[in-house]
Amino acid sequence: MELGMALKSAQINATFSGAFSKIEGAAEWKEGKAKDLKGVTVDGNKVTIKLTEPVGIFLLVMAQWPPYPKHLLENEDPAKLHLAKFWEKPIGNGPYMVTEVKPNNYAILEAFKDFYGPKPKIDKIKLQTMTEDKIVTNAQANQLDYYPVMSLDQVNEALKNPAYRAYPVDxxxxxxxxxxxxxxxxxxxxxxxxxxxxxxxxxxxxxxxxxxxxxxxxxxxxxxxxxxxxxxxxxxxxxxxxxxxxxxxxxxxxxxxxxxxxxxxxxxxxxxxxxxxxxxxxxxxxxxxxxxxxxxxxxxxxxxxxxxxxxxxxxxxxxxxxxxxxxxxxxxxxxxxxxxxxxxxxxxxxxxxxxxxxxxxxxxxxxxxxxxxxxxxxxxxxxxxxKQYIIVNEARLKTAGIYGNEWTNYDRKVQDWELKVK
Missing domain, CATH: 3.10.105.10 (Dipeptide-binding Protein; Domain 3)
Known part of the structure; x- marks a missing residue:
């Protein structure tokens, strides 16, 4: 599974690798001395992970580590995992599915019709990558609905447009x-x-x-x-x-x-x-x-x-x-x-x-x-x-009112978001 791939990956956060290294059999797996990662077993929908010693942040790490399909990644070279074709159309388990990716440009998310939870109220979301000057320009032109920033100058520029509101997050x-x-x-x-x-x-x-x-x-x-x-x-x-x-x-x-x-x-x-x-x-x-x-x-x-x-x-x-x-x-x-x-x-x-x-x-x-x-x-x-700031175009978008650290995974209740305009 992807935990085994992560242990061999050359591109992984030290916090994750440190936690995963405490899984039983991690050293043998990483060195190629074992065919399976001993400490990870699967029984239907139940995954059991056994550690060699307590890891205080293991639950936090797993909450930040999304599951990925084994059959799409198991044949990849761990040293080049970050370059795999998988990331051009990754498969997850949320309310949206990725339908198009243009690296360093944008990604398109569309509502997943078989999502196990409530049907999303917004059909399509566009995630954009842009430079700081473009962020300001697009905000002034009312072209951004939701984005996090650390720059107070960007916050002040965005708020010159009365459509926007800034939410500070500690x-x-x-x-x-x-x-x-x-x-x-x-x-x-x-x-x-x-x-x-x-x-x-x-x-x-x-x-x-x-x-x-x-x-x-x-x-x-x-x-x-x-x-x-x-x-x-x-x-x-x-x-x-x-x-x-x-x-x-x-x-x-x-x-x-x-x-x-x-x-x-x-x-x-x-x-x-x-x-x-x-x-x-x-x-x-x-x-x-x-x-x-x-x-x-x-x-x-x-x-x-x-x-x-x-x-x-x-x-x-x-x-x-x-x-x-x-x-x-x-x-x-x-x-x-x-x-x-x-x-x-x-x-x-x-x-x-x-x-x-x-x-x-x-x-x-x-x-x-x-x-x-x-x-x-x-x-x-x-x-x-x-503080980090979440900028919301409230003339166009109604969120669930939940704002957290945008550098981590958290439940934004994105399936409850609504567009106020069509």
Whole structure:
């Protein structure tokens, strides 16, 4: 079945591959030593999956992993699965069927007459791929009915057309400053190695003023890597309210060398990011810190985790699970070890426990402890969580009123959507 194909695929999300690797017989199957994936059995409509050890997010992973027909994929080369003809007309089990696909252009969905649930009220849907400038142009021309955006500029442009309404959605998408603890040569970064220096630089930034001026409602302040709108947020976590006097005092206590220059890099190229970086630089200079800013260009993976020619990197993270948020701090992450050096006795036990826990309340408790740990390390200095916006042309479309993270699968009740015009 497709789980076996996924295990051998060269193009698969690490969260999925990590979960699937815990299926009984996964290693033997992947290495070609077994004809079948031992841990997966099928009895009529019942599929049983046996794991070698608990996987906390296995149910979440399976909820995001749609079933595909074995007979259409089993003869494909796993290394080239993403190029298979199947994706030009994929087969699923929802209220719509794909009838036409033009890669990097559009796909046509038509109501599936044999759908087991209620008959969809809209007969045909066109999914379009387009550049940002086309999104704005088409919205102004009333040519889009439903689309998600992260750009506040696009939201504002769309709302100039009174037909549109924007629905904000809180998602696991955060912005932060990554501290290069190991330094460029791996021997340790003496400039920012003292926790008090990193704490001082966090206190020195008026994040509320930045959020109000640059993001205008899209950004929410965070003091951990968990957005406050999520149930896992630890309300008792340490806060870093703007306090430049405290920042100056902590820098002095840490014997910070004010003659050295802090290197702040970023890889986003939009004007909003440029303005943000300039503002952070301004705030740090107000407490006496010299700052050099630059745009990171080239192979980002190599530059961020191997070359590491920065003291702080302005970065973003979007994740499906809490394991993704904290996995970089575990010593089994080569990339994280390159930048942070690791703290095996501190981070590993909690992250290991999270990885094996599926009970939601217990997971919340573990993530709460991880957030407490953040303040003791501040390897990632939290800045903001960012809202996603769902733009709806309400002059033409009536949705089911359910809006979630458009980067994941969720039940939009699309079969209940209605067109107000013919």
């Amino acid at each position: 998602i696991l998408y955060i912005r932060y400053l990554q501290a290069n603890i190991t330094g460029p040569d791996g021997s340790g970064n003496k400039k920012i190695g003292d926790l008090r220096v990193r704490q001082a630089l966090e206190y020195a930034i008026d994040r509320k003023a930045i959020a109000d001026k640059l993001f205008k409602g899209q950004a929410s302040l965070i003091d951990t890597k968990i957005p406050k709108a999520l149930p896992e947020f630890n309300k008792n976590a340490k806060t870093y309210d703007y306090n430049p006097d405290k920042a100056k005092q902590m820098l002095k206590e840490a014997n910070f060398d004010f003659n050295q220059t802090i290197k702040l890099q970023y890889y986003y190229t939009d004007q909003q990011t440029v303005d943000l970086i300039d503002t952070i630089k301004y705030y740090w200079e107000q407490v006496g810190v010299k700052v050099e800013t630059s745009l990171m260009k080239g192979n980002l993976l190599e530059l961020i985790y191997n070359k590491r020619d920065y003291d702080f990197l302005y970065a973003g993270l979007s994740g499906m699970s809490m394991e993704e948020v904290y996995g970089l701090f575990h010593t089994d992450s080569p990339l994280g070890m390159n930048v942070f050096g690791g703290a095996k006795d501190k981070w590993d036990p909690l992250i290991d426990e999270l990885r094996k826990t599926s009970d939601q309340q217990k997971r919340i408790e573990i993530v709460g402890k991880l957030q407490d740990m953040e303040a003791n390390f501040l390897w990632h200095m939290p800045l903001f969580s960012m």
